[in-house]
Amino acid sequence: MTSIDPADTFRQEAADLLEILEQSLLDLERRPGDEDLVSSAFRALHTLKGSGAMFGFTAVSAFIHDFETAFDKVRKGEAPASGELIAAALQAKDHVAALITDAASVDASAGSEILAALAAAISGPCEPVWRVNFRLPENALMLGTNPVLLLDEMRSLGPCNIVSRSEAVAPVGDIDPDYLYRAWALEIGGPVDPLAIEDVFLFIRDDMELTIERSGGGGVENAAADEAPPQAATASEALRREPEREAAGVAQKDKAATLRVPAERLDELMDRVGELVIAQARLSQIAVSRHDPALVSIAEDIERLTSSLRDTTMGTRMVPIGTLFGRFRRLVHDLSQDLGKQVNLVTTGEETELDKTVIEQLADPLVHLIRNAMDHGIEQSEERRASGKGDTATLRLSAAHRGAEVAITIADDGAGLDTARIRAKAEASGVIAPGAVLAEADVNRLIFEAGFSTSQSVTSLSGRGVGMDVVKRTIEGLRGSIDLASEPGHGTEVTLRLPLTLAIIDGLLVRVGSGRYTIPLAAVEECIELPKNAGEMRGRSFLDVRGELVPFMRLRDLFHAEGEADVYQKVVIVSSGQIRIGLVVDQIIGNNQTVIKQLSRLHSSLKTFSGATILGDGTVALILDVMNLVGFGQKLEESRRDDVLGRAA
Amino acid sequence: MARKSTKTTSADGTVYALPQVLDLKAATPLAEKLMSLRGQNIVLDASKVERLGTQCVQILIAAAATWKDEMAAFSIAEPSDSFTSGLQVLGLTPQAILEKELAQ
Structure with missing residues (x-):
């Protein structure tokens, strides 16, 4: 332990x-x-x-x-x-x-x-105001207490505003002059010790009502003693105990609502659940093979319970992203002062939950993005005024669930990306060929390339050409993606799309040759049979899917699978962002809960696979990295097209 | 010490000149005096008051409320500085007795 x-x-x-x-x-x-x-x-x-x-x-x-x-x-x-x-x-x-x-x-x-x-x-002058409400016991006058003397004593403590109040006024014939029917409300200004206020009532404190409250500078509303709580606590006790009581109250509330557990234990629990999921998969497989209805029934029960346990365990690992957003307020505050720019940070969706591992790894990328937005995107006040904008820029940080993903957006109302300068810089640094035909959005995305920076001057914040490529790498490492939108003069919006969890996913198990692979189910759009006439027509591999052309790639070729391909091959159509691609497989085995195991360091450079999982029979299935496959497919397609064009020439 | 007060009439009603000293001992006689004037429009002449205690202030407030309930006129005329300051130390004013307190 x-x-x-x-x-x-x-x-x-x-x-x-x-x-x-x-x-x-x-x-x-x-x-x-x-x-x-x-x-x-x-x-x-x-x-x-x-x-x-x-x-x-x-x-x-x-x-x-x-x-x-x-x-x-x-x-x-x-x-x-x-x-x-x-x-x-x-x-x-x-x-x-x-x-x-x-x-x-x-x-x-x-x-x-x-x-x-x-x-x-704190040495500057400030007028404190104490609000005092008191009601003396009814027999105070009979006991020789003179409220006038008490009020005089209060006046001696500081500038005083006194209001006398009474509840119901009895008819003159019913009044007993020896009884006191009055109560008082006072405001005392100046550096008054609240204990000194209470000391005024030292000898009659036990039988009277007294409340002493501090009010912020700038005056307070007149308060009627009659409205004071009937069972007000002793003021001094209340004042002395206030911090402890409040702190304890918060602590108790927190203790009742939450339990602090070391993160390692959650990781251990997740590992155990992962092993349980694998064991359950084996049980299900054996149950099916034995054709024993009782065993199948138990296996189904265990599958249901395991699935529920998996969801609950994953829930314990979910952390609201607000815990991360909170850190950036200080960052924006400090950067605003360093850069001399007025920036208002607006955050929304703080309650959106993400796996704690994802949250931990998101901090650095978000810092880079915020720094870049503030350094490059947001203009100086004079420039903003010239553009008809307010002096204070707005930086929006928002999070929201979108299907099986969480979208985190960093948007500024700055100048937007300077596409011409990005292109010039990219051409100068050899990232793209001079005059290369690229869409504006593609040019803008070059800011995520390694070693790229358009900053005119290197500052402590940005401009060193490191950061944005690290952002891209980190997000892709989290199986996420980045969307970029920019409008000149109106600002830039960067959206990070991330999976909800990295621990266990629902996967689609497929067979290619003799190997089995898992495709994250969230990325799967549909499965179709590979048409017999589908082929590399004119050098291009496209499927006609209800009138839309979808490029496809044969995983047998990619993985150099041996043996004959199945007669009726299937195509799993996956998507990443706006791009769709078909993955041709020999057989679709079915859905499975995929416990993700990281690849060893030896295999970490493999781009095609994001991890591995252990199947019910104890064998290993590699998990396909859809995003990289889509990118790979695109490149493959481009190279084939170039080859065809080259041959044609 | 003898406490003298006078009673006359005016257009506003019976004028009752409050005693010079309105302390603890004066409270019960003041209440009785006011009770005897109940039902009449009265003007309290406070010009001679030199001392005003909490007990008598309470009587005056109760009287003002009673007169208001009974739809009779109740006013305080020519309050002396001592009368006014006697009210002020308790967080009151002559006007507060007649209006603010009655408005509660």
Whole structure:
């Protein structure tokens, strides 16, 4: 059994809390008066501090203590959540992350500078306002309590606005002058300690109603004490316990709703389910061969349960892409400042779920795409104004399910791709021949070629010719694809299309010669019989499928299969993006749950196969990489066409 | 200490001059006095008031509400600075007694 290092547990929790902190800070920058955001940031800090101390991260705890103190002033309304404060707080957050990773390698003076920046940011004047509601006991006057003296004492604490209220006013004949029928609502400005407010009522506190609430700067609405909650908690207790209670409340809610499980365990579980699927396939095969109805029935039950278990297990690995999107807000925030461009990041579809492996590998490609959009796509403010656009550019990051895929789109409203410059650069660097006839979309796609960059100057962000080709490679490695659309003057849209999971897929098992292969079912459009008259007519391999010409390739030829081809060969028509291609096979065996096993390093360079799977009889079937096959088919088609044209000439 | 008050009439109704001292001890006599004027339009002359306590403020508020319920006129005339400040320390104004409080 895996033993878990408590420090790792803290690091995991800290990573989540730091993310919450960062999101809150970034939101606060846009909504500086939002008390919920301030509370959220404070809670994250408070929990981090407590956990840090508990797990022995003393440097972290000590730093956060000062960080928290600074932010507490914002929480109390004593300092504004200014841009300077947010900037310093974001640096402080990064510093905390560095301390958690390796405190020994962090320069202590950097922390001091950040804390000094935080202190400077909160030193500005700000009018805090405390809202106090109180109702004295009915017999207060009889006991010698004079509300006038209490109110005078309150006035001595700071500028006061007092309103006296009563509930129902009794007729004058029913009034007992010795009883008190009044309640008061006050607003006190200035740097008032809430405990000092409570101390005013020290000797009568037990029998009275008292609520003390902080209100953000800029004044508060008059509040009637009569409207105060009848069972208000002791104000000091409430104030002292607030962070703990709120943090604990969040933690308890989280604990009730979720369970933190190490990712390795999920991987192990997935492997076990994979093995179970294979074992189940073997059982099904044996059951069918024995012709025993009872065994077949059990095998079918197990198949159903295995399928259900597979779906549930895969569900546990699904992570909302919002966890990834959240990181980019900081990236856009920082890049906006570095580039001097005003960019508003709009995200949608954060709830869209993807396999955690896919999410993990998506981070770098998305960073590259966002950097490129901000560096190359989005114009400087003057240029935008000249084009009739607003100063602030919009960068949209969205995710949505599309069938068995997830589409992630990065769209900007910038200048769009400069097709002429891309072509010039491609010709100059030998990527395409000078004057080559290419559609505009094809020219634009050249930005994904290795070593390609049109940036006039190399910046720290982009222009070094690395990045976009890495994006393409990574996405293709995830069995995904990239769509690119650009309109000059209006912006660029890059869409990444990715499979939902990489672990188990539904596959179509086919036979080619003596070998068996699996084709991802999501890519299969239809299966037809290969017409007898289908052939390489005029050097071109096309099938007429209901009036549409679909190129096809014979997998027997591709795999150099031995022996005679089946008399009635089948064509599996697969698609990738807009392109369709027919794959000629000897036999279609049927659907199967395909547990994907990665190919060894020795075979990793094979483009035709994306992996392998173990069949019910224990043999191995290779999984066809449809996207690469389609590309290969296209090239094959082009070369044949060139040959034919060459011969004809 | 003797607490003197006078009562006259005006076009607005019976004028009742409030005593100089409206403290704890003055509360019950004030309530009784006002009860005796119940049903009449009254004007409270607050010009002589030098001290105003919480108890008497409550009586005045209750009286204003009672007079309003009974559709009779109830007003406060020439409030002294002490009367006004006595209300202010409690978060009230003469107008609040007559209007705001009644409007609740």
